[in-house]
Amino acid sequence: MNGRNTLVMLGLFALGQEAMANAQITKEQQLQVGSVELNLGVGLLNGKSEEKVYNRGEKLSQLNWDIKQVPTLHLGLTYHALDWLSLDVRGWTRMSAGNSHMKDYDWAYEDADWSHYSDHPDTRLKNAWQAELAATVWGLKRDDLALGVMAGYQRNQFEWQARGGRYIYSSEDGYRDLAGELPAGAKVISYKQSYATPFLGLVGIYNHQKWTLEGRFKYSQWVNARDFDTHHMRDLTFAGNHGNTGRMQSVALGLTYSFNPQFSVKAGLDHQIYAEAKGNTLITHVPSGRSGRTGSNSSSQANRTTVSSLAVAYQF
Secondary structure (H helix, E strand, C coil): CCHHHHHHHHHHHHHHHHHHHHCCCCHHHHCCCCCEEEEEEEEEEEEEEEEEEEECCEEEEEEEEEEEEEEEEEEEEEEEEECCEEEEEEEEEECCCCEEEEEEEECCCCCCCCCEEEEEEEEEEEEEEEEEEEEEEEEEECCCEEEEEEEEEEEEEEEEEEEEEEEEECCCCCCCCEEEEEEEEEEEEEEEEEEEEEEEEEEEEEEECCEEEEEEEEEEEEEEEEEEEEEHHHCEEEEEECCCCEEEEEEEEEEEEECCCCEEEEEEEEEEEEEEEEEEEEEEECCCCCEEECCCCCEEEEEEEEEEEEEEEEEC
């Protein structure tokens, strides 16, 4: 999605503000102005992050950090400030380490497949969370349908630690001729990714009797992407600065059943992609303190996640 798409979204935002003067507000909806909705739920997080190293455009290394069935805790608060404006604070955090896996590939030879590989099943997701602030301007509000545009800011962080594992390496005299195992429980690599993301988006809500279907789309091309890698056995750290122009896209769907005007239950699914963001890395040898920075586009990070959730909501 390029700059032209961003201009279109900004145009939709302006149209939404213009349309709010003509928004159709029913008496029932007017009574909801000033109300607060609290959401509390649990979910499951799945996904994968990647870190890569390049040399003059050629990939030298790639680490895949998987996220599998990690339980999450969700909290959200919505304030219907005006007929045409809603404010949201929402987020989730992991409740336990869950199941993760890391695989590390290196390419030492041109015109060849990977030359070095290590596999680390004993990998734990030490930390993962998302926090979001957003404002929605409603351009259309009816009993059965509501459409709006939103703007907001969110932060994400993911952190892993890989221990032990097995490897297949290539020596100076052979190709994939060295194999072995690393000590069980020994720290091998710790890795952290963070994303700071201003975004624009669209919101649609459809009501039918006691059921509500909600869809949200978010987009950003202003992502601040950073990562930090610690190679424990080599006493090296890698601090990646991958710019402020990364891209994010997110699509979320939610289905709600209302038992009464105050109490409801909601099932949700949120798929989010942080596209590969490239930059440079500060490499530090920890014991000596010596450091050096790599060139532009020499390293990158990327992430994609899917969060499924089930929550209860109370409006007061």
